[in-house]
Amino acid sequence: MNNKTQKTMACVLLGMLVIFFPVFLFAKISPLVNFQGYITDKSGMPVADGSYDIKFSIYDGDDETASELWNEIQNVSVKNGFYTVSLGSVTAFKDPNRDTDESDALGFSKPYFLGIKVRKYGESTWDIIGFDARYLPLSSVWSAFRAKSVSGRLIAIKDQNTIVSDAEDMLLVVGQTRITLSSALNAAGRMITIKKVDPKGTIVTIISVNGETIDGVNRDPNDGYDPLELTEKYQEINLISDGRNWISTAGGGMSSTGSSGNITDIEPGSINTIHLADHVISTSKLANKSVTSEKLFLEDHSIEHKKIDLTNAITNSEIAPNAAIPYTKLQLDASIDTKDLIDKAVTAKKLALAKGDLSYSMINLTGLIINSDISENANIDYSKLNLNNALTDGDIAENASISHTKLDLTGISAADLLGSATIPYDNMQIEGRIKNSDISTSAEISYNKLNLTNMIKTSDLEPGAVTYPKLDLNNGDIPYAKISLNQSVIDADIAENANINYSKLDLQNKISTGDLLNGAVTANKIARDAVRSETILDKNITTDDLADSSVTAGKLNVSQEGTSGQVLSTDGIGGLFWQSVSSSGTTSDTLSKLTVAGHSNLNTLAAQSANI
Known part of the structure; x- marks a missing residue:
């Protein structure tokens, strides 16, 4: 917005019949009308979002001679060009002058016209919203409004x-x-x-x-x-x-x-440029090969380069031999390769090189520099020379005065030395060279000259060389793990009062009969049910070994369960079994006899006719 005198904005208020509709809040003749508008600038773009003052006026005509009957100013928020207001919320239609006198109330019985002005909030100059006429006729909408109908569109x-x-x-x-x-x-x-x-x-x-x-x-x-x-x-x-x-x-x-569905209804040749909106035709809307050259009306240079997609389209044959494309049109950065240049095409005059531009590493001079290329006063530093295996005896002057420290005398034999030559020890490299035979038997090398730390091995010591007084040991210095006692400790090594704990012994399956004294294991040392028949030697238990009444029927190993009336018999080879007695006169001779030494309290009722 600007502060010039009143002017007509290139703005648009959408058709009243379609952009606002009445909302009737009846209180006699005091309704409100919801009004929606859309404002653009001269270029047709929506005005910037923000707060605007909008003045609405109702006139009795549509030209400069018309009288203003009603107005109100509202501060509205505009977004994307749109705004919505309720007309009549500031100035009631029944009291346009706001003097409580309703004699000048708008009756809407005749045509009215709407005028609109707008200004940016905080500015003082109004811009006029322009319509086809000076003001917008309200007759049709206001008639619906006056008739209290809702025929206005939502x-x-x-x-x-x-x-x-x-x-x-x-x-x-x-x-x-x-x-x-x-x-x-x-x-x-x-x-x-x-x-x-x-x-x-x-x-x-x-x-x-x-x-x-x-x-x-x-x-x-x-x-x-x-x-x-x-x-x-x-x-x-x-x-x-x-x-x-x-x-x-x-x-x-x-x-x-x-x-x-109706494109075939268009007559051939009936569409020309006046029927086409600007920029409406895009590539995606055209069928391939649908636009021929005769359909184009082009003036020279009328097509902008950006409108043409020539990617990978122009070939060498399409460029004229005399095209004379200027260098400025070429983008050759990092494009010219060695193979693009004719041999010797680049002369010294074509090079624009300042001192230091061309590094030595960029020049391949291998085998090219000869002695005459080097200046007499070149003063080439020694560090620049690689003389490894290059100097000969003839290269060294007689008065060269080469110091001893500069010499590597590796490989010089005794014959190379003068008989009276005195070579300081410091000048000799004898590491790893002195043998045992080189050392005199009377050399008497002092102990402090020797470095024997961690050097003496067991094999260096003669048997019995280290006596007990030579040992400096405190209790516990030698851990048990360091001592090898395998098969070495004998009975005599164990003290009488050693008191070795039982928990220290591993005697499982180790104690034999020979380890036990006769009578050492008493009856109370034997667990209940521990002794079984197979652990007792045959015919070893005598009557004296058995306590009175200790052998019950359940303790006997009988091959089957007995029933009432059966007698206990033996098979003659150590086995026992129960046998029934026949009631038909089985004789005693048919039953085995059980001989019991000493007295017996066998149940004679169970052994009827047993002939014991």
Whole structure:
């Protein structure tokens, strides 16, 4: 906004019949009217978001001679060019002068006209919103308003993907937005208007549902079909339901990503440049090879380079021999290779080199520099020379005075030395060279000259060389683990009072009969049931060994269980068994006899006719 005198802004207030609708809060004649508008700058772009003062005025005519009947100023928030206000909320229509005298109330019985001015909040100069006429006629809408009807259309502003609700008649759409139609079923006669109101560069897509069509074409991507598109600013479409599908009455043109179903209705040659909106045709909308050269109307140099995609398209044969392309047109950075240059093409004059530009590492002089190339006063440092294995005896002057430290005398034999030569020890390299035979038997090398740390081995010591007095040991110095006593400790080594704990002994399966004294194991040392028949020697237990009544029937190993009336018999080889006595006169001779030494208390009732 600026501070010049009043001027008409290149702004747009969307048609009153479609952008505002009355909300009736009846209190006699004191209603409010919801009003929605859209403001752009001269270039057609929405004004910057922010706070604006907007003055609404109602006139009795549409030119300069008209009288202002009512006005109010509201501070509104504008976003993306849109704003919404409730007219009558500041100045009541029943009291335009705000003097409590309602004799000048607006009756809306005759045509009225609306004027609008706007200014940035905090500024003082108003800009006039321009219409086709000076003021916007309100007669049709205000008639509906005066009649207290709700025939005004319900408006919604959409900047996000949405489904059209039953309470929305017109959608003003902003941005890259998808509009999904409600079902046309049972909505015969309903009209929906969808209008794209933001600048170019975004696309509004319209989608049908449930297999319903728009002008006979399914627009549901879920069924694999393309949606309808609005691509141009202020492009709109009216859709009317016939109870099953939607029929369009385009208002401002529409486009589709797919076939519209009526392209064949266009007469050949009927479309020319005046029918095409600027920038509406893109490559994706043209069939391959559909635009021929005769369809193009081009002046020289009228096509900008950025409009042409020549990537990998221009070949060498398409460039004229005399094209004379200037060097400035070439991008040769790091492009020219050695093979691109003819031998000896680059002369010394072509080189622009300052001192130090060309490093030595970049020059290959191997085998090329000869003696005459080196200046007499070159003063080449020794460090620059590689003389390894290169100097001969003839290269050394007679008075060279080479110091001894510079000499490596490795390999010089005794014959090479003068008889009276005295070579200091420090000048000799004898490490690893002196042998035992080189040392005199009377050398008497003092102990402090020797470094024997960790050097003396067991094999260096003669047997018995280290006596006990030579040992310096405290209790515990030699750990038990260091002592090898395997098979070495004898009975005599163990003290009489050694008191070796039983827990220190491993006697499992080690004590034999010979280790036990006769009578050492008494009866109370034997666990109950520990002694079994197989551990007792045959015929070793005598009557004296048995306590009275200690042998019961259960202690006898009988081959089967007995029953009442049976007698105990032996098989003659140590086995016992129970045998029944026949009641038919079995004689005693048929039964084995049990001889019991001494007295017996056998149950004679169980041994009837046993002939014991």
